[in-house]
Amino acid sequence: MSIKGPAPAPTSFPGAEKLRIGIVHARWNIEVIESLVKGALESIAKAGVPSECVLIESVPGTWELPIGTQHMIASQAVDAVLSIGCVIKGSTMHFEYICDAALHGLMRIGLETKVPVILGVLTVLSEDQALERAGIGRQGKAGHNHALDWGFAAVEMALKNRKQQKLT
Numbered sequence: 001m002s003i004k005g006p007a008p009a010p011t012s013f014p015g016a017e018k019l020r021i022g023i024v025h026a027r028w029n030i031e032v033i034e035s036l037v038k039g040a041l042e043s044i045a046k047a048g049v050p051s052e053c054v055l056i057e058s059v060p061g062t063w064e065l066p067i068g069t070q071h072m073i074a075s076q077a078v079d080a081v082l083s084i085g086c087v088i089k090g091s092t093m094h095f096e097y098i099c100d101a102a103l104h105g106l107m108r109i110g111l112e113t114k115v116p117v118i119l120g121v122l123t124v125l126s127e128d129q130a131l132e133r134a135g136i137g138r139q140g141k142a143g144h145n146h147a148l149d150w151g152f153a154a155v156e157m158a159l160k161n162r163k164q165q166k167l168t
Contacts, residue, residue, distance in 0.1 A: 009152035016048035026085035028061040043151030066105030079158035084120035116157035
């Protein structure tokens, strides 16, 4: 039995129908990305955010996620942004540089803009791990689509942020 993973998300999200959620996704490793975007959209809709209130933009790869996320926050009135990417380790240091820079960039943007930025970047050691974490899997191991959790996190954090803004 694994102890990893989030506790169950709240079962209701009062006020979600008033939110605008952004998704910025990389196009690199597109099979994985498409499944993750689909999972995120599923959970965001289940939380009560209308589909017309979800904005989706793409960027070439995970390296470009921070600037794409920053542009979305600057040009759209969004309550949270879910940044989705997938970096699969290869035989060079490229993996470490991309992961480190992109993840730090996304955190910085959230802190600087005070708009929640949800980290939806898979940083995996193999294609099999990526497929499993996107809910696709291979060899009978479908896995769990982590974007289902990320979509709920985006809604939860957007609502918390709105509540905090009303208090200040």
